[in-house]
Amino acid sequence: MDFIKVTEQKEPFVALVELNRPKELNALNHQLMTELLVAFQQLDKNDQVRVIVLTGNEKAFAAGADIKEMAEKTAIEMQLMDRFATWDQIRKTKKPIIAAVSGFALGGGCELTMMCDMIIASETAKFGQPEIKIGTIPGAGGTQRLTKAVGKAKAMELILSGRFLSADEAHFYGLVNKVVPVEMYLYEALQLAKEIAQMSPIAVQLAKEAINRSFETQLDEGLAFERKNFYLTFASEDQKEGMKAFVEKRKPDYKGK
Numbered sequence: 001m002d003f004i005k006v007t008e009q010k011e012p013f014v015a016l017v018e019l020n021r022p023k024e025l026n027a028l029n030h031q032l033m034t035e036l037l038v039a040f041q042q043l044d045k046n047d048q049v050r051v052i053v054l055t056g057n058e059k060a061f062a063a064g065a066d067i068k069e070m071a072e073k074t075a076i077e078m079q080l081m082d083r084f085a086t087w088d089q090i091r092k093t094k095k096p097i098i099a100a101v102s103g104f105a106l107g108g109g110c111e112l113t114m115m116c117d118m119i120i121a122s123e124t125a126k127f128g129q130p131e132i133k134i135g136t137i138p139g140a141g142g143t144q145r146l147t148k149a150v151g152k153a154k155a156m157e158l159i160l161s162g163r164f165l166s167a168d169e170a171h172f173y174g175l176v177n178k179v180v181p182v183e184m185y186l187y188e189a190l191q192l193a194k195e196i197a198q199m200s201p202i203a204v205q206l207a208k209e210a211i212n213r214s215f216e217t218q219l220d221e222g223l224a225f226e227r228k229n230f231y232l233t234f235a236s237e238d239q240k241e242g243m244k245a246f247v248e249k250r251k252p253d254y255k256g257k
């Protein structure tokens with residue numbers, strides 16, 4: 001892989017995925033996104049990985065889709081290439097993904113953080129959908145996910161003006177989980193990953209699936225979906241182990257079975 005670096009077992013059962021196109025501020029070209037999807041699909045199948053942390057570098061998580069790659073394309077070429085189809089696949093990743101964000105998370109970069117399940121931000125992080133400044137609009141979910149995350153008024157302001165949101169504002173609006181000093185953002189994300197990786201991976205994935213359902217269904221259907229996943233955990237050895245360990249006042253040892 002040229003633009004993605006994957007390190008497994010950084011912490012037990014945690015994989016670190018780094019976007020690695022630093023000179024272009026990790027601009028998300030087609031090759032990078034294809035590599036990223038392959039990496040996620042492989043990690044999803046890897047029993048030694050329970051949680052994924054996705055990061056860029058201190059200056060940029062990612063400054064958006066690669067403008068140079070698409071600048072001269074026609075609408076029909078864009079439609080036929082349907083590059084965002086690759087991006088859509090990322091949300092099918094079953095394991096939780098934590099974005100560790102420092103510096104620019106703009107356009108497709110911001111959209112990529114919102115495809116993740118949690119965001120830990122450095123205090124230098126800047127989130128934004130500046131596509132309007134280059135004569136276009138978000139194309140990888142920004143108008144939908146940002147609106148759901150921060151509400152209509154703020155999403156309108158950000159998407160129509162191209163203004164950036166500081167890390168603290170992003171925290172205030174509920175876009176990110178936590179803001180920490182720049183030297184801590186990756187550590188914090190890995191710590192959260194490590195904590196989640198100690199839980200039953202089956203329960204974690206069923207919970208992620210149920211939470212994501214809430215964005216797509218009415219309450220009745222979402223509640224029924226949650227209940228089925230709740231009952232399904234009782235088919236796992238991990239649920240038996242978790243409840244037995246509680247009764248025996250000891251730490252559970254989850255096997256992902």
Ligand code: CAA
Pocket residue numbers: 023024025027028063064065066067068069104106107108109111130131134137138139140142
């Ligand atoms: N695509 C391609 N190249 C990019 C890029 C992008 N999105 N963002 C930065 N780069 C490149 C720059 O062209 C520059 O390359 P050269 O050295 O070869 O000129 C290099 O990265 C460094 O960038 P800057 O010199 O501009 O760095 P800066 O610190 O002065 O500014 C910045 C940083 C404010 C992030 C600025 O680079 C910028 O505005 N980038 C574009 C942000 C943007 O508009 N993103 C949205 C893209 S469209 C999109 O994402 C659609 C979608 O919904 C999926």
